[in-house]
Amino acid sequence: MVRVVFLHPDLGIGGAERLVVDAAVALKSKGCSVQIWTAHYDPTHCFSETLDPQLPVVCVGDWLPTSVFGYLHALCAYLRMIYVALYLVFFSGVEYDVIFCDQVSACIPVLRLSRHRKKVLFYCHFPDQLLTQRRSPLKKLYRASIDWVEERTTGMADMILVNSKFTAGVFRETFLSLRGVQTDVLYPSLNTRTFDQPSAEADGLEGLLPEGTVCLFLSLNRYERKKNLGLALEALAALRRSLPPEQRVGIHLVVAGGYDARVPENVQHYAELKKLVAQLHLKDSVTFLRSPSDSLKVALLQGSTAVLYTPSREHFGIVPVEAMYCRCPVIAVNSGGPLESVADGETGFLCEPTAEAFSRAMQRLVGEPQLRRDMGQAGRRRVQDKFSLQAFSDQLYGYIVRLNH
Secondary structure: OOEEEEEEOOOOOOHHHHHHHHHHHHHHHOOOEEEEEEOOOOOOOOOHHHHOOOOOEEEOOOOOOOOEOOEOHHHHHHHHHHHHHHHHHHOOOOOOOEEEEEOOOOOHHHHOOOOOOOEEEEEEOOOHHHHOOOOOHHHHHHHHHHHHHHHHHHOOOOEEEEOOHHHHHHHHHHOHHHOOOOEEEOOOOEOOHHHHOOOOOHHHHHHHOOOOOOEEEEEEOOOOHHHOOHHHHHHHHHHHHHOOHHHHOOEEEEEEEOOOOOOHHHHHHHHHHHHHHHHOOOHHHEEEEEOOOHHHHHHHHHHOOEEEEOOOOOOOOOHHHHHHHOOOOEEEEOOOOHHHHOOEOOOEEEEOOOHHHHHHHHHHHHHOHHHHHHHHHHHHHHHHHHOEHHHHHHHHHHHHHHHHO
8 A cells, every 4th residue: 555645735725735635535436545745724614525634734834934924925935834743753653655746846955864765756736937027136046046946856856747738838948947847737637426416505505696687707816916817707708798688687706705804805806806896886786705615506506608718828727627617618818727628619719818718609609599609508518527436546556656666
């Protein structure tokens, strides 16, 4: 039995967390012994699988700061993960064969200090240095050292996996010293069990939505500015302008996603989006949901005309896969991961990141119910063929076994 420990910075609700949880569940189904170690875990703000006693979650180091007066987030994240790694290696007494870590590579040198050095698999969602702005000389200087550490420590892993061909290309362009390092693509999968269970909240959508809603559009992303959620609101406004008055009444948008009150950007961006709704005169046409439950998310996906997926250059993005499995067409930006997950014109539409382009795709789905149904069926088949949990489990287990020999 292979013993695998996962190291992840913050086990909240997001695409990276979804992958880690699915990977742990997948390896457990293959007979591996699995634990997840993290610097932050809140049982009230997590994926339901982590509440299973058979999937142990160990949280250490949450007393360490996540920032210093609102700054140095990356440095604090590095220090927190280094602490988790130190605790695991020198104080926990836990026996393991392989470490699976992601997002923060700075802990890898610590993991190599183990008396009987174990193998480390690093999963790169996207280079961290590309996820931040560098507007001041001081920030550039600070990030230069952080970027150097990221590249150097990433190269210390025994195996590196990435979430898409797009990310593999960006990895090579960003980490110039690692161009010769092999990076295999392991697409995130979908644990369809959650989506196949009857949703207890499906009937609750009627109480959530205005009476007379005919076409429901859904934006499903964390409340972060880089997710470009404002595009969904602007597209809805453009759609309403293009429709006759009698059709506008039945169009509604739900903006739902992960929200953490500890994260200032989540709080600020939620307020910004509410303000944008008022400016666009969409108050009666938009509903905001923060951190919806899994069952409510499934009910929304199953009941929507389409999902509006607005981030540009998204690394992969699990939301389009979830939508397609629920037979819901996807309207996404034509860059990054959706180029690999969404079949343009078959399971949805890939558009320029403009309100006009999105609204044209939305109008087609509003006016062509049969197209909606055809795209939904095609999406379901695509997920079953390309992103099944079985294929993900087999591929990941193969990597783990290879590392352990």
